Amino acid sequence: MNVLIVHAHPEPQSFTAALRDQARSTLEAQGHQVQVSDLYAMNWNPVASAADFASRDNPDYLVYALEQRLGVKNQSIAADIQAELDKLLWADLLILNFPVFWFSVPAMLKGWIDRVLVSGVCYGGKRFYDQGGLAGKKALVTLTLGGREHMFGEGAIHGPLQDMLRPLLRGTLAYVGYDVLEPFVAWHVPYISQEAREAFLHSYRQRLQHLADDQPLVFPRLDQFDEALYPLPV
Amino acid sequence: MNVLIVHAHPEPQSFTAALRDQARSTLEAQGHQVQVSDLYAMNWNPVASAADFASRDNPDYLVYALEQRLGVKNQSIAADIQAELDKLLWADLLILNFPVFWFSVPAMLKGWIDRVLVSGVCYGGKRFYDQGGLAGKKALVTLTLGGREHMFGEGAIHGPLQDMLRPLLRGTLAYVGYDVLEPFVAWHVPYISQEAREAFLHSYRQRLQHLADDQPLVFPRLDQFDEALYPLPV
Numbered sequence: 421m422n423v424l425i426v427h428a429h430p431e432p433q434s435f436t437a438a439l440r441d442q443a444r445s446t447l448e449a450q451g452h453q454v455q456v457s458d459l460y461a462m463n464w465n466p467v468a469s470a471a472d473f474a475s476r477d478n479p480d481y482l483v484y485a486l487e488q489r490l491g492v493k494n495q496s497i498a499a500d501i502q503a504e505l506d507k508l509l510w511a512d513l514l515i516l517n518f519p520v521f522w523f524s525v526p527a528m529l530k531g532w533i534d535r536v537l538v539s540g541v542c543y544g545g546k547r548f549y550d551q552g553g554l555a556g557k558k559a560l561v562t563l564t565l566g567g568r569e570h571m572f573g574e575g576a577i578h579g580p581l582q583d584m585l586r587p588l589l590r591g592t593l594a595y596v597g598y599d600v601l602e603p604f605v606a607w608h609v610p611y612i613s614q615e616a617r618e619a620f621l622h623s624y625r626q627r628l629q630h631l632a633d634d635q636p637l638v639f640p641r642l643d644q645f646d647e648a649l650y651p652l653p654v
Numbered sequence: 655m656n657v658l659i660v661h662a663h664p665e666p667q668s669f670t671a672a673l674r675d676q677a678r679s680t681l682e683a684q685g686h687q688v689q690v691s692d693l694y695a696m697n698w699n700p701v702a703s704a705a706d707f708a709s710r711d712n713p714d715y716l717v718y719a720l721e722q723r724l725g726v727k728n729q730s731i732a733a734d735i736q737a738e739l740d741k742l743l744w745a746d747l748l749i750l751n752f753p754v755f756w757f758s759v760p761a762m763l764k765g766w767i768d769r770v771l772v773s774g775v776c777y778g779g780k781r782f783y784d785q786g787g788l789a790g791k792k793a794l795v796t797l798t799l800g801g802r803e804h805m806f807g808e809g810a811i812h813g814p815l816q817d818m819l820r821p822l823l824r825g826t827l828a829y830v831g832y833d834v835l836e837p838f839v840a841w842h843v844p845y846i847s848q849e850a851r852e853a854f855l856h857s858y859r860q861r862l863q864h865l866a867d868d869q870p871l872v873f874p875r876l877d878q879f880d881e882a883l884y885p886l887p888v
Contacts, residue, residue, distance in 0.1 A: 430703045431716040466700055466761040469664045482665040483844060485800075521768050523825030524758065527700040531761030549811075566719075570884060577783075577874055577883050584821050591757030591818055610717060640811055649811050650804060 421452045424511035428459040428518045428529040435609050435617055436564045440517045442621050443562065446628045455507050459528045465500065466531020472498045489540030497538070504536040513558045513631070514598065516588075519609075520565040523584040533592055542596040550641045552597025558636070559598035561588065562624070564609040581605065582637075590639050599636035655686045658745035662693040662752045662763040669843050669851055670798045674751045676855050677796065680862045689741050693762045699734060700765020706732045723774030731772070738770040747792045747865070748832065750822075753843075754799040757818040767826055776830040784875045786831025792870070793832035795822065796858070798843040815839065816871075824873050833870035 425443055429436040444454050457464075470476070473487045474496040491497035492505070508514065518529050525533070537543070542553040572581040582589060585603065593600045604627055606620040646652055659677055663670040678688045691698075704710070707721045708730040725731030726739070742748065752763050759767070771777070776787040806815040816823060819837065827834045838861055840854040880886055 430701075430718060433715060460701075460703070466765065467664075467694075468755070468760065468762075469694070481667055484664060521702070522764075522771070522829075523821035524764065526702060527761045527765030527768050528702075530756075530758065530764045531700065534755050534761050537756070568883075570882075575885050577879050577885070578825070579820075583817065584825055586813075586820060587757035587818050591812070595756075645811050648804075649802075651809050651811070 421447075421512040422510050423447050423452050423454045423513045423515065424507045425454065425456045425515045425517055426459065426529065426532060427456060428464075428526050428532070430460055430526075432461070434519070434564075435606065435620075436517060436519050438617070438621060439562055439564070439604075439606065439624060442624050443515055443517065443628060446625045450629065452513075455511070457504060457507065457532070459532060464528060464532060466528050466534070468531065468534040472501060472535060474498075485539035488538040489544065492538050492541055498535075501535050501538070504532065505538060505541065508536060508554075509541070511557065513560065514593075515560045515562055516593075517562045518564075520563050523578070525588060537592070537596055546642065548595050548597070548642075549639060550597065550643075552595060555597030557598055558601060558631075559593040560601045560631070561585065561593070561603040563603060564606045566608065566610050569605075569607045589637065594637070594639040600639070601631065601634045601636055655681075655746040656744050657681050657686050657688045657747045657749065658741045659688065659690045659749045659751055660693065660763065660766060661690060662698075662760050662766070664694055664760075666695070668753070668798075669840065669854075670751060670753050672851070672855060673796055673798070673838075673840065673858055676858050677749055677751065677862060680859045684863065686747075689745070691738060691741065691766070693766060698762060698766060700762050700768070702765065702768040706735060706769060708732075719773040722772040723778065726772050726774055732769075735769050735772070738766065739772060739775065742770060742788075743775070745791065747794065748827075749794045749796055750827075751796045752798075754797050757812070759822060771826070771830055780876065782829050782831070782876075783873060784831065784877075786829060789831030791832055792835060792865075793827040794835045794865070795819065795827070795837040797837060798840045800842060800844050803839075803841045823871065828871070828873035834873070835865065835868045835870055 425440055427440045440456065444456060447454050468484055470482050473491045476487055477490050516529065518525050547553055571577050574580060578584065589600050604624055644652055659674055661674045674690065678690060681688050702718055704716050707725045710721055711724045750763065752759055781787055805811050808814060812818065823834050838858055878886055
Protein backbone atom coordinates (compact mmCIF):
# COMPACT_ATOMS: atom_id res chain seq x y z
CA MET A 421 0.00 0.00 0.00
CA ASN A 422 0.91 3.62 -0.44
CA VAL A 423 0.15 5.61 2.69
CA LEU A 424 -0.14 9.36 3.23
CA ILE A 425 -0.07 10.62 6.81
CA VAL A 426 -1.26 14.20 7.19
CA HIS A 427 -0.12 15.47 10.56
CA ALA A 428 -1.01 18.79 12.20
CA HIS A 429 0.21 19.67 15.68
CA PRO A 430 1.85 22.92 16.82
CA GLU A 431 4.30 21.11 19.15
CA PRO A 432 6.93 19.01 17.31
CA GLN A 433 7.54 16.80 20.37
CA SER A 434 3.85 16.09 21.00
CA PHE A 435 2.40 12.66 21.67
CA THR A 436 0.43 13.17 18.47
CA ALA A 437 3.81 13.29 16.68
CA ALA A 438 4.75 10.02 18.41
CA LEU A 439 1.61 8.46 16.92
CA ARG A 440 2.65 9.79 13.49
CA ASP A 441 6.09 8.16 13.90
CA GLN A 442 4.54 4.93 15.18
CA ALA A 443 2.37 4.76 12.07
CA ARG A 444 5.29 5.44 9.75
CA SER A 445 7.57 2.82 11.30
CA THR A 446 4.87 0.18 11.66
CA LEU A 447 3.61 0.56 8.12
CA GLU A 448 7.11 0.72 6.60
CA ALA A 449 8.03 -2.46 8.52
CA GLN A 450 5.10 -4.13 6.76
CA GLY A 451 6.55 -3.11 3.40
CA HIS A 452 4.24 -0.18 2.69
CA GLN A 453 5.41 3.10 1.18
CA VAL A 454 4.75 6.06 3.50
CA GLN A 455 4.77 9.80 2.89
CA VAL A 456 4.13 12.33 5.65
CA SER A 457 2.77 15.84 5.24
CA ASP A 458 3.67 17.61 8.47
CA LEU A 459 1.58 20.74 8.01
CA TYR A 460 3.16 22.89 10.74
CA ALA A 461 6.68 21.90 9.64
CA MET A 462 5.73 22.70 6.02
CA ASN A 463 4.29 26.05 7.07
CA TRP A 464 1.18 24.99 5.14
CA ASN A 465 -1.14 27.80 4.06
CA PRO A 466 -4.64 26.84 5.26
CA VAL A 467 -6.53 29.72 3.64
CA ALA A 468 -8.58 28.94 0.52
CA SER A 469 -8.45 32.12 -1.56
CA ALA A 470 -8.23 33.64 -5.03
CA ALA A 471 -4.44 33.35 -4.74
CA ASP A 472 -4.80 29.59 -5.26
CA PHE A 473 -5.34 30.09 -9.01
CA ALA A 474 -2.71 31.45 -11.40
CA SER A 475 -5.45 32.14 -13.92
CA ARG A 476 -9.17 32.39 -13.32
CA ASP A 477 -12.25 31.51 -15.32
CA ASN A 478 -13.93 34.49 -13.70
CA PRO A 479 -11.43 37.06 -12.41
CA ASP A 480 -14.26 39.30 -11.13
CA TYR A 481 -16.06 36.86 -8.87
CA LEU A 482 -14.52 33.87 -7.11
CA VAL A 483 -16.46 30.61 -7.04
CA TYR A 484 -13.81 28.53 -5.33
CA ALA A 485 -15.00 25.04 -6.34
CA LEU A 486 -15.41 26.09 -9.96
CA GLU A 487 -11.91 27.53 -10.14
CA GLN A 488 -10.59 24.35 -8.49
CA ARG A 489 -12.12 22.23 -11.25
CA LEU A 490 -10.62 24.41 -13.97
CA GLY A 491 -7.33 24.96 -12.16
CA VAL A 492 -6.67 21.24 -11.85
CA LYS A 493 -7.61 20.64 -15.48
CA ASN A 494 -5.41 23.50 -16.71
CA GLN A 495 -2.63 22.78 -14.21
CA SER A 496 -2.90 26.36 -12.99
CA ILE A 497 -3.79 25.50 -9.39
CA ALA A 498 -1.26 26.58 -6.72
CA ALA A 499 1.84 24.36 -6.57
CA ASP A 500 1.38 23.55 -2.88
CA ILE A 501 -2.13 22.25 -3.54
CA GLN A 502 -1.03 20.23 -6.58
CA ALA A 503 1.79 18.61 -4.58
CA GLU A 504 -0.62 17.51 -1.84
CA LEU A 505 -3.20 16.36 -4.37
CA ASP A 506 -0.55 14.20 -6.06
CA LYS A 507 0.23 12.54 -2.73
CA LEU A 508 -3.48 12.07 -2.03
CA LEU A 509 -4.08 10.34 -5.36
CA TRP A 510 -0.95 8.22 -4.91
CA ALA A 511 -2.05 6.97 -1.48
CA ASP A 512 -4.25 3.89 -0.98
CA LEU A 513 -4.58 4.83 2.69
CA LEU A 514 -4.90 8.33 4.10
CA ILE A 515 -4.25 8.88 7.82
CA LEU A 516 -5.29 12.20 9.35
CA ASN A 517 -3.27 12.56 12.57
CA PHE A 518 -4.16 15.48 14.85
CA PRO A 519 -5.15 16.76 18.27
CA VAL A 520 -8.83 17.58 18.62
CA PHE A 521 -9.39 21.34 18.72
CA TRP A 522 -13.03 22.21 19.46
CA PHE A 523 -14.28 18.68 18.75
CA SER A 524 -12.83 19.01 15.26
CA VAL A 525 -9.58 19.34 13.32
CA PRO A 526 -7.14 22.23 13.89
CA ALA A 527 -7.57 25.05 11.36
CA MET A 528 -4.27 24.00 9.80
CA LEU A 529 -5.74 20.63 8.84
CA LYS A 530 -9.13 22.10 7.94
CA GLY A 531 -7.33 24.28 5.43
CA TRP A 532 -5.63 21.23 3.95
CA ILE A 533 -9.09 19.72 3.46
CA ASP A 534 -10.55 22.96 2.08
CA ARG A 535 -7.75 23.40 -0.48
CA VAL A 536 -6.61 19.86 -1.41
CA LEU A 537 -9.88 17.94 -1.79
CA VAL A 538 -10.49 19.65 -5.10
CA SER A 539 -13.78 19.64 -6.93
CA GLY A 540 -13.63 17.76 -10.21
CA VAL A 541 -11.17 15.19 -8.85
CA CYS A 542 -12.28 14.21 -5.36
CA TYR A 543 -15.98 14.88 -5.96
CA GLY A 544 -18.32 16.71 -8.29
CA GLY A 545 -21.79 16.36 -9.79
CA LYS A 546 -23.09 12.95 -8.72
CA ARG A 547 -19.66 11.74 -7.68
CA PHE A 548 -19.87 11.62 -3.91
CA TYR A 549 -20.28 9.09 -1.08
CA ASP A 550 -19.75 5.61 -2.60
CA GLN A 551 -19.42 7.26 -6.02
CA GLY A 552 -16.81 9.78 -4.78
CA GLY A 553 -13.61 10.40 -6.67
CA LEU A 554 -11.49 8.59 -4.07
CA ALA A 555 -13.65 5.44 -3.91
CA GLY A 556 -11.59 2.29 -3.31
CA LYS A 557 -9.19 4.04 -0.95
CA LYS A 558 -9.20 3.84 2.84
CA ALA A 559 -9.04 6.62 5.42
CA LEU A 560 -8.17 6.47 9.10
CA VAL A 561 -8.55 9.30 11.59
CA THR A 562 -6.06 9.15 14.45
CA LEU A 563 -6.64 11.70 17.16
CA THR A 564 -5.60 12.76 20.61
CA LEU A 565 -7.86 14.58 23.01
CA GLY A 566 -7.96 15.95 26.51
CA GLY A 567 -11.31 14.43 27.50
CA ARG A 568 -11.80 11.06 29.17
CA GLU A 569 -13.51 8.19 27.43
CA HIS A 570 -16.52 8.26 29.79
CA MET A 571 -17.32 11.80 28.65
CA PHE A 572 -18.25 10.40 25.22
CA GLY A 573 -20.98 7.94 24.25
CA GLU A 574 -24.76 7.75 24.43
CA GLY A 575 -25.93 9.70 27.48
CA ALA A 576 -22.43 11.01 28.17
CA ILE A 577 -21.81 14.73 28.55
CA HIS A 578 -20.48 15.24 25.02
CA GLY A 579 -22.47 12.41 23.36
CA PRO A 580 -20.84 9.90 20.99
CA LEU A 581 -17.44 11.00 19.66
CA GLN A 582 -18.38 9.79 16.18
CA ASP A 583 -21.33 12.21 16.24
CA MET A 584 -18.94 15.09 16.96
CA LEU A 585 -16.69 13.85 14.13
CA ARG A 586 -19.57 13.54 11.67
CA PRO A 587 -18.58 16.42 9.34
CA LEU A 588 -15.12 14.85 9.03
CA LEU A 589 -15.96 11.13 8.88
CA ARG A 590 -19.15 11.37 6.83
CA GLY A 591 -19.21 14.90 5.41
CA THR A 592 -15.62 14.84 4.19
CA LEU A 593 -13.93 11.42 4.03
CA ALA A 594 -16.96 9.27 3.16
CA TYR A 595 -18.24 12.08 0.90
CA VAL A 596 -15.19 11.82 -1.37
CA GLY A 597 -15.52 8.04 -1.48
CA TYR A 598 -13.14 6.73 1.17
CA ASP A 599 -13.83 3.57 3.10
CA VAL A 600 -13.63 5.25 6.51
CA LEU A 601 -12.22 3.10 9.29
CA GLU A 602 -13.13 3.50 12.93
CA PRO A 603 -11.02 6.34 14.41
CA PHE A 604 -8.08 5.54 16.66
CA VAL A 605 -8.46 7.65 19.78
CA ALA A 606 -5.91 8.42 22.48
CA TRP A 607 -7.90 9.82 25.43
CA HIS A 608 -6.93 12.33 28.11
CA VAL A 609 -3.44 12.69 26.63
CA PRO A 610 -2.22 15.86 28.40
CA TYR A 611 -2.87 14.26 31.79
CA ILE A 612 -1.69 10.65 31.51
CA SER A 613 1.53 8.84 32.48
CA GLN A 614 4.33 7.82 30.15
CA GLU A 615 3.21 4.20 30.64
CA ALA A 616 -0.32 5.04 29.56
CA ARG A 617 1.05 6.81 26.49
CA GLU A 618 3.16 3.77 25.63
CA ALA A 619 0.09 1.60 25.95
CA PHE A 620 -1.65 3.78 23.36
CA LEU A 621 1.37 3.50 21.03
CA HIS A 622 1.34 -0.27 21.48
CA SER A 623 -2.34 -0.66 20.73
CA TYR A 624 -1.98 1.69 17.75
CA ARG A 625 0.78 -0.51 16.34
CA GLN A 626 -1.41 -3.58 16.74
CA ARG A 627 -4.34 -1.81 15.10
CA LEU A 628 -2.17 -0.78 12.14
CA GLN A 629 -0.76 -4.29 11.72
CA HIS A 630 -4.29 -5.63 11.23
CA LEU A 631 -5.85 -2.73 9.37
CA ALA A 632 -6.75 -4.96 6.42
CA ASP A 633 -9.24 -6.80 8.67
CA ASP A 634 -11.09 -3.61 9.66
CA GLN A 635 -14.67 -3.21 8.53
CA PRO A 636 -15.31 0.36 7.37
CA LEU A 637 -18.05 2.48 8.90
CA VAL A 638 -21.37 2.48 7.03
CA PHE A 639 -22.52 5.60 5.21
CA PRO A 640 -25.16 6.42 2.56
CA ARG A 641 -24.92 5.00 -0.96
CA LEU A 642 -26.22 6.92 -3.95
CA ASP A 643 -28.34 3.95 -5.09
CA GLN A 644 -30.53 4.57 -2.03
CA PHE A 645 -31.61 7.92 -3.54
CA ASP A 646 -33.32 9.00 -6.75
CA GLU A 647 -31.96 11.33 -9.44
CA ALA A 648 -32.91 14.44 -7.44
CA LEU A 649 -31.37 12.83 -4.31
CA TYR A 650 -34.67 12.15 -2.61
CA PRO A 651 -34.58 8.86 -0.66
CA LEU A 652 -35.95 5.83 -2.50
CA PRO A 653 -38.39 3.56 -0.66
CA VAL A 654 -36.42 1.04 1.39
CA MET B 655 -27.26 44.84 22.49
CA ASN B 656 -23.66 44.75 21.40
CA VAL B 657 -23.24 42.50 18.38
CA LEU B 658 -20.11 40.96 16.86
CA ILE B 659 -20.40 39.54 13.36
CA VAL B 660 -17.49 37.30 12.38
CA HIS B 661 -17.50 36.91 8.62
CA ALA B 662 -15.31 34.60 6.53
CA HIS B 663 -15.73 34.35 2.76
CA PRO B 664 -12.98 34.52 0.12
CA GLU B 665 -15.18 36.54 -2.30
CA PRO B 666 -15.92 40.11 -1.12
CA GLN B 667 -19.04 40.35 -3.32
CA SER B 668 -20.50 37.05 -2.15
CA PHE B 669 -24.10 36.53 -1.08
CA THR B 670 -22.66 35.60 2.31
CA ALA B 671 -21.32 39.17 2.47
CA ALA B 672 -24.80 40.45 1.62
CA LEU B 673 -26.12 38.54 4.64
CA ARG B 674 -23.40 40.15 6.76
CA ASP B 675 -24.48 43.61 5.56
CA GLN B 676 -28.14 42.78 6.08
CA ALA B 677 -27.39 41.82 9.68
CA ARG B 678 -25.40 44.98 10.30
CA SER B 679 -28.02 47.34 8.87
CA THR B 680 -30.98 45.56 10.45
CA LEU B 681 -29.41 45.41 13.90
CA GLU B 682 -28.12 49.00 13.75
CA ALA B 683 -31.60 50.17 12.72
CA GLN B 684 -32.88 48.57 15.94
CA GLY B 685 -30.39 50.62 17.94
CA HIS B 686 -27.81 47.89 18.56
CA GLN B 687 -24.05 48.45 18.36
CA VAL B 688 -22.42 46.26 15.71
CA GLN B 689 -18.80 45.37 15.07
CA VAL B 690 -17.72 43.20 12.14
CA SER B 691 -14.60 41.04 11.95
CA ASP B 692 -14.16 40.33 8.25
CA LEU B 693 -11.47 37.66 8.51
CA TYR B 694 -10.38 37.62 4.86
CA ALA B 695 -10.27 41.43 4.71
CA MET B 696 -8.26 41.46 7.95
CA ASN B 697 -5.88 38.83 6.56
CA TRP B 698 -6.55 36.96 9.81
CA ASN B 699 -3.95 34.37 10.80
CA PRO B 700 -5.85 31.12 11.46
CA VAL B 701 -2.89 29.06 12.72
CA ALA B 702 -2.66 28.41 16.46
CA SER B 703 1.06 28.25 17.22
CA ALA B 704 3.85 29.09 19.62
CA ALA B 705 4.06 32.50 17.96
CA ASP B 706 0.83 33.46 19.73
CA PHE B 707 2.70 33.98 23.02
CA ALA B 708 5.30 36.69 23.60
CA SER B 709 6.48 34.80 26.65
CA ARG B 710 5.89 31.18 27.56
CA ASP B 711 5.41 29.29 30.79
CA ASN B 712 7.20 26.38 29.14
CA PRO B 713 9.39 27.49 26.22
CA ASP B 714 10.45 23.87 25.53
CA TYR B 715 7.06 22.25 25.06
CA LEU B 716 3.89 23.97 23.87
CA VAL B 717 0.61 23.15 25.59
CA TYR B 718 -1.54 25.64 23.71
CA ALA B 719 -4.47 25.88 26.15
CA LEU B 720 -2.13 26.34 29.11
CA GLU B 721 -0.20 29.14 27.41
CA GLN B 722 -3.54 30.75 26.46
CA ARG B 723 -4.57 30.85 30.12
CA LEU B 724 -1.29 32.41 31.17
CA GLY B 725 -0.99 34.66 28.12
CA VAL B 726 -4.37 36.26 28.76
CA LYS B 727 -3.62 36.72 32.44
CA ASN B 728 -0.19 38.23 31.74
CA GLN B 729 -1.40 40.20 28.71
CA SER B 730 1.30 38.51 26.63
CA ILE B 731 -1.06 36.84 24.16
CA ALA B 732 -0.77 37.97 20.51
CA ALA B 733 -2.34 41.37 19.84
CA ASP B 734 -4.62 40.05 17.08
CA ILE B 735 -6.07 37.47 19.47
CA GLN B 736 -6.52 40.00 22.28
CA ALA B 737 -8.33 42.40 19.93
CA GLU B 738 -10.80 39.71 18.88
CA LEU B 739 -11.24 38.50 22.45
CA ASP B 740 -12.08 42.06 23.52
CA LYS B 741 -14.81 42.21 20.84
CA LEU B 742 -16.09 38.78 21.87
CA LEU B 743 -16.40 39.79 25.52
CA TRP B 744 -18.02 43.09 24.54
CA ALA B 745 -20.68 41.39 22.43
CA ASP B 746 -24.00 40.17 23.84
CA LEU B 747 -24.69 38.46 20.51
CA LEU B 748 -22.13 36.68 18.33
CA ILE B 749 -23.02 35.96 14.71
CA LEU B 750 -20.79 33.57 12.76
CA ASN B 751 -21.44 34.27 9.06
CA PHE B 752 -19.86 31.90 6.54
CA PRO B 753 -20.23 29.57 3.57
CA VAL B 754 -20.20 25.88 4.49
CA PHE B 755 -16.92 24.25 3.46
CA TRP B 756 -17.01 20.48 4.01
CA PHE B 757 -20.11 20.61 6.22
CA SER B 758 -18.19 22.90 8.54
CA VAL B 759 -16.62 26.35 8.83
CA PRO B 760 -13.85 27.53 6.45
CA ALA B 761 -10.35 27.08 7.93
CA MET B 762 -10.16 30.87 8.28
CA LEU B 763 -13.06 30.83 10.75
CA LYS B 764 -11.89 27.60 12.42
CA GLY B 765 -8.64 29.38 13.17
CA TRP B 766 -10.53 32.28 14.73
CA ILE B 767 -12.26 29.76 17.01
CA ASP B 768 -9.00 27.92 17.78
CA ARG B 769 -7.15 31.11 18.71
CA VAL B 770 -9.79 33.46 20.17
CA LEU B 771 -11.89 31.20 22.40
CA VAL B 772 -9.13 31.17 24.95
CA SER B 773 -8.91 28.79 27.85
CA GLY B 774 -9.27 30.49 31.21
CA VAL B 775 -11.74 33.05 29.86
CA CYS B 776 -14.21 31.23 27.60
CA TYR B 777 -13.94 27.88 29.38
CA GLY B 778 -11.72 25.95 31.75
CA GLY B 779 -12.01 23.40 34.55
CA LYS B 780 -15.72 22.90 35.20
CA ARG B 781 -16.67 26.05 33.31
CA PHE B 782 -18.32 24.70 30.18
CA TYR B 783 -21.79 24.20 28.70
CA ASP B 784 -24.25 26.17 30.88
CA GLN B 785 -21.34 27.06 33.20
CA GLY B 786 -19.15 28.28 30.29
CA GLY B 787 -17.32 31.57 30.43
CA LEU B 788 -19.67 33.22 27.93
CA ALA B 789 -22.93 32.15 29.62
CA GLY B 790 -25.67 34.73 29.29
CA LYS B 791 -24.66 35.68 25.74
CA LYS B 792 -26.36 34.54 22.53
CA ALA B 793 -24.85 33.06 19.38
CA LEU B 794 -26.33 32.74 15.90
CA VAL B 795 -24.81 30.77 13.04
CA THR B 796 -25.71 32.18 9.61
CA LEU B 797 -24.58 30.06 6.71
CA THR B 798 -24.84 29.61 2.99
CA LEU B 799 -24.52 26.29 1.26
CA GLY B 800 -24.70 24.69 -2.16
CA GLY B 801 -26.98 21.80 -1.19
CA ARG B 802 -30.77 21.83 -1.40
CA GLU B 803 -32.94 21.69 1.69
CA HIS B 804 -34.29 18.20 0.85
CA MET B 805 -30.75 16.80 1.05
CA PHE B 806 -30.79 17.45 4.81
CA GLY B 807 -33.05 16.01 7.50
CA GLU B 808 -33.91 12.59 8.93
CA GLY B 809 -33.53 10.01 6.15
CA ALA B 810 -32.09 12.57 3.73
CA ILE B 811 -28.79 11.90 2.00
CA HIS B 812 -26.70 14.07 4.36
CA GLY B 813 -28.90 13.62 7.46
CA PRO B 814 -29.95 16.58 9.63
CA LEU B 815 -27.91 19.73 9.09
CA GLN B 816 -27.75 20.32 12.85
CA ASP B 817 -26.05 16.93 13.21
CA MET B 818 -23.36 18.03 10.75
CA LEU B 819 -23.02 21.30 12.68
CA ARG B 820 -22.77 19.54 16.05
CA PRO B 821 -19.08 20.32 16.76
CA LEU B 822 -19.83 24.00 16.13
CA LEU B 823 -23.26 24.39 17.76
CA ARG B 824 -22.72 22.08 20.72
CA GLY B 825 -18.97 21.42 20.86
CA THR B 826 -17.97 25.07 20.50
CA LEU B 827 -20.73 27.65 21.03
CA ALA B 828 -22.79 25.80 23.66
CA TYR B 829 -19.55 24.54 25.24
CA VAL B 830 -18.40 28.08 26.06
CA GLY B 831 -21.84 28.92 27.46
CA TYR B 832 -23.70 30.64 24.64
CA ASP B 833 -27.43 30.35 24.23
CA VAL B 834 -27.24 28.97 20.70
CA LEU B 835 -30.08 30.02 18.42
CA GLU B 836 -31.32 27.95 15.51
CA PRO B 837 -29.02 28.55 12.52
CA PHE B 838 -30.16 30.75 9.65
CA VAL B 839 -29.57 28.80 6.45
CA ALA B 840 -29.55 30.03 2.85
CA TRP B 841 -29.80 26.91 0.67
CA HIS B 842 -28.44 26.21 -2.79
CA VAL B 843 -26.99 29.71 -3.02
CA PRO B 844 -24.65 29.32 -6.04
CA TYR B 845 -27.56 28.15 -8.22
CA ILE B 846 -30.50 30.39 -7.30
CA SER B 847 -32.00 33.51 -8.85
CA GLN B 848 -31.57 37.07 -7.64
CA GLU B 849 -35.20 36.96 -6.49
CA ALA B 850 -34.56 33.86 -4.41
CA ARG B 851 -31.53 35.55 -2.85
CA GLU B 852 -33.59 38.61 -2.02
CA ALA B 853 -36.17 36.37 -0.39
CA PHE B 854 -33.42 34.97 1.87
CA LEU B 855 -32.28 38.50 2.75
CA HIS B 856 -35.86 39.45 3.54
CA SER B 857 -36.48 36.46 5.78
CA TYR B 858 -33.11 37.03 7.47
CA ARG B 859 -34.11 40.61 8.27
CA GLN B 860 -37.39 39.42 9.76
CA ARG B 861 -35.59 36.78 11.78
CA LEU B 862 -33.15 39.35 13.15
CA GLN B 863 -35.92 41.79 14.04
CA HIS B 864 -37.51 39.16 16.29
CA LEU B 865 -34.38 37.47 17.63
CA ALA B 866 -35.35 38.22 21.23
CA ASP B 867 -38.31 35.83 20.84
CA ASP B 868 -36.11 32.89 19.74
CA GLN B 869 -35.86 29.89 22.02
CA PRO B 870 -32.27 28.62 22.16
CA LEU B 871 -31.39 25.05 21.26
CA VAL B 872 -31.16 22.63 24.20
CA PHE B 873 -27.79 21.23 25.26
CA PRO B 874 -26.43 19.44 28.35
CA ARG B 875 -26.26 21.18 31.72
CA LEU B 876 -23.55 20.37 34.20
CA ASP B 877 -26.11 19.68 36.96
CA GLN B 878 -27.09 16.57 34.99
CA PHE B 879 -23.64 15.07 35.70
CA ASP B 880 -21.67 14.22 38.82
CA GLU B 881 -18.28 15.60 39.87
CA ALA B 882 -16.42 13.19 37.54
CA LEU B 883 -18.87 14.09 34.73
CA TYR B 884 -20.70 10.77 34.78
CA PRO B 885 -24.43 11.22 34.10
CA LEU B 886 -26.64 11.47 37.18
CA PRO B 887 -29.82 9.35 37.27
CA VAL B 888 -32.62 11.23 35.50
